[in-house]
Amino acid sequence: MGELRLMKGNEVIAEAAIRAGVDGYFGYPITPQSEVLETLMARMPWEETGMVVLQAESEVAAINMVYGGASCGKKVMTSSSSPGMSLKMEGITYLAGAELPCLVVNVVRGGPGLGTIQPAQSDYFQSVKGGGHGDYKLIVLAPNSVQEMNDFVGLGFDLAFKYLNPAMILTDGMIGQMMEKVELADFTPRWTEEEIIAKSGTWATTGKTKNRERNISTSLELDSAKQEIFNHKLQAKYKTIEENEVRYEKFMCDDAEYLFVAYGSSSRICQKSVELAREKGIKVGLLRPITLFPFPSKQINEMADQVKGILSVEMSAGQMIEDVKLAVNCRIPVEHFGRYGGIITSPEEIVEALEQKIIGG
Amino acid sequence: MDVKDIIKPENLVYGKSDVILDNVMHYCPGCTHGTIHKVIAEVIEEMGIQDKTIGISPVGCSVLAYNYLDIDWQQAAHGRAPALATATKRLMPEKYVFTYQGDGDLASIGTAEIMHACNRGENIVVFFVNNAIYGMTGGQMAPTTLIGMKTATTPYGRNVELNGHPLKITELIAQLPGTCYVTRQSAEAAGPVRKLKKAVRKAFENSAQKKGTSFIEIVGTCNSGWKMSPVKSNEWMKENMFPMYPLGDMKDE
Known part of the structure; x- marks a missing residue:
């Protein structure tokens, strides 16, 4: 039995991230998810695990920090709520296009526009159908308890790295703000550079050593014929995910x-x-x-x-x-x-x- | 004497850096990017940091910079390179991380990212190539386009009332306490190239010493966008760009 606590859903996201061996969290305050960043800043995980936590200048910057961190083979994540997620969509399609693993948490509030700070589930289309441009998919997990907020952080990273694809936890202000009993995961150490190279050395930008070609993290392919082939590869990956990862x-x-x-x-x-x-x-x-x-x-x-x-x-x-x-x-x-x-x-x-x-x- | 007798290692006075790949560059003949790439590659080679350097390429003409330098690269969304560099450097503090950005990328769409990365004093190096025009998209107005300068979107010349003023972003960056070294260089002749190389070396050394952000603007030409010959472009740059964007160090701490 893991450690039992009474916690808010948003606080659990932060605690679970530290315990999952996450390397970096990059966020920007927005209600109703600001407790994720606040909890991390108060917990000071850089003292404990070396995890980097940074309040970015915008949601746009935060998701692009995730792109940079993910490119290094690191476990990186961000969280936001609906208006902030709209800003992150650019970065998310780049992450999907560059086949980078990461975790994005959307604590949904009512919209459209600035909307309200109260809970809603009106970002389904944005999360599941696209949101950003191009033919891409996210792996989208929908917790319905504080316990699952904990569990899906680890699961999200597992799936993101298994398929080299961004994963999303799609939750809302109700679960984010709700307090429930939660059994926390045990601590998983952060990956060492050797472990990252062993796991992701074929693509991670950790510095080009003499024994390999340079790694490039990009979603650009100007040759349409090659871009179509790449898109076929993405679609095949999404089909595999559909065959293997349905949970209900x-x-x-x-x-x-x-x-x-x-x-x-x-x-x-x-x-x-x-x-x-x-x-x-x-x-x-x-x-x-x-x-x-x-x-x-x-x-x-x-x-x-x-x-x-x-x-x-x-x-x-x-x-x-x-x-x-x-x-x-x-x-x-x-x-x-x-x-x-x-x-x-x-x-x-x-x-x-x-x-x-x-x-x- | 045959040419083959002359080409011998002992007669070599100049060589191509091993950090430069053999891929054919897509840059227009006369473009400054090739020279700047060469200088950065030489410094990386001389410092022996090829295996520790991660470059972040922008959107714009230098988007494909990853095809030319034999290091690991990340290709950023338009203007976001400093955000990628921030995370990369913080997650791998022992590496050297640089962004390579044009005027549209850095001084227009990416203004927030560059200002805040510099203000946080990220231990990164920023190369800002200012040729006062959007090259890749076909010669539109850039934030640094001079008053009166004709571009695809200022066909009658840049007009303050319609288009606002040219942005001296490097001067703004120099005000930020997070920056340790802010300089403006050029690369149109051997002398300036040598000065640029010294600046590039200093910037990477600052990064190793965790002194903060080093920011190097390079005033360059875009002879295709400016619709001039490479030689004429260099003359025009000296006559028109340098008075607006004067060369030299703005900060060296």
């Missing part, structure tokens, strides 16, 4: 006649909605995508053989529903429900929406 959780699905599909905060709320609905005699289950890319399309499609309709619950105007609809290929009714703009959906509202939009619809 089912709750009360065995006898379900109806299904909620929800991730992150909404999935926590939907657990309560499942109980409330079942008290009323409505057999509903919950399928929670843990990875948003890759999306558990196959598993949702299988559930469509069993249930009569699906309510996609998300604190947005309806973004994930597009992937749910594609997954079931319109074989059964799929509707969206969720409060947004910073309002958290209540469990009762969700049951009501199920009754009105799916059962009565």
Whole structure:
């Protein structure tokens, strides 16, 4: 059993980073995620593990510091919230294009624009469909507890280095600010330069030694024919990720006649909605995508053989529903429900929406 | 006597640095980048730091600098090179890290990144090539374009009312306490090239001594963008660029 603590989700991101042997964190303050940087600065991990922590001049600079650090084969990360993430999109597409591993945490707040500082899930499209330019994908993990905020830091880096691709933790102000019991991971030492060269020596810019060609971290290829070949390679990688890395959780699905599909905060709320609905005699289950890319399309499609309709619950105007609809290929009714703009959906509202939009619809 | 009899190691008075690769350069004939690359390569070789040096290339004509110097390179998004260099140097403090940036990259889109990296006193070296024009995109106005100078986006000449003033960013950088060495050099003839080389060496040595940021502006030509011959470009630079961007050290601590 690891060390047990009562912590905020954002604080856990910071603590988990230190314990995962992260080499560098580069961030910029924005509500509701500033506790990540604040916790790191107070913890002074440079004294303990040698981890570099830097408050950058902007989100743009922070993500580009991540690009520099990732190019060196180091474990580097940043975090922000929605308006800041929009600024990071340039750097993220460069990281994806240069096939660099890193971890990006988005503690989502309501938008568009400066929006609100309250929780929302309206950055699904930005995270899963692109956000930056070009054909790229992020590996997107959606925690629904403070415990998973801890667990997904290590998992995010594992996947990022396995596939040489940026990974994202897509969470929101509710989980970031929520305090829960968490079992912290044990300390993993930071990689030594020898370990980095052994692991990433074919690409990391650690200094060109006589026994190898120079390493170049770039996303530029002016020859279109070569750029197309590179894009094919990226797409093949994304397909492999789709085949191997889908993660999801089912709750009360065995006898379900109806299904909620929800991730992150909404999935926590939907657990309560499942109980409330079942008290009323409505057999509903919950399928929670843990990875948003890759999306558990196959598993949702299988559930469509069993249930009569699906309510996609998300604190947005309806973004994930597009992937749910594609997954079931319109074989059964799929509707969206969720409060947004910073309002958290209540469990009762969700049951009501199920009754009105799916059962009565 | 045959030519082959003359080309012997003992007769060599000048050689190409091993840090320069044999790839054919994409720079236009007459461009200053080639000379600056050569100087940096020679200093890296002479200091014996090839295996410890990481270059950060910009967006602009020198985006492909990684094809010409045989060191590890990172290619940055437009203007962001100082951010990459910041992280690289902090994560690998024993290495030498430099950015190589043009006027659009450093003095326009990357103003925030360069000012803050210099103000933090990152132990990096910055090479800022100022030829008063956007070369790669086809000769548009740069922040350093002179008043009256014609470019693709100032076809009737740069006009203060319409386009604002030329930006002397190096003078601003020299005010920042994080910088230890700020100088403006050129590379149009043997004399200036020798001076530039001394400056480049000093900058890398400052980095090893953790003195802060060393910033070297090199006033150069873009004969294609300026639509002049290389010789005429050098003359025009001396007549018009140097009065606005005077050469010499602004700070050496």
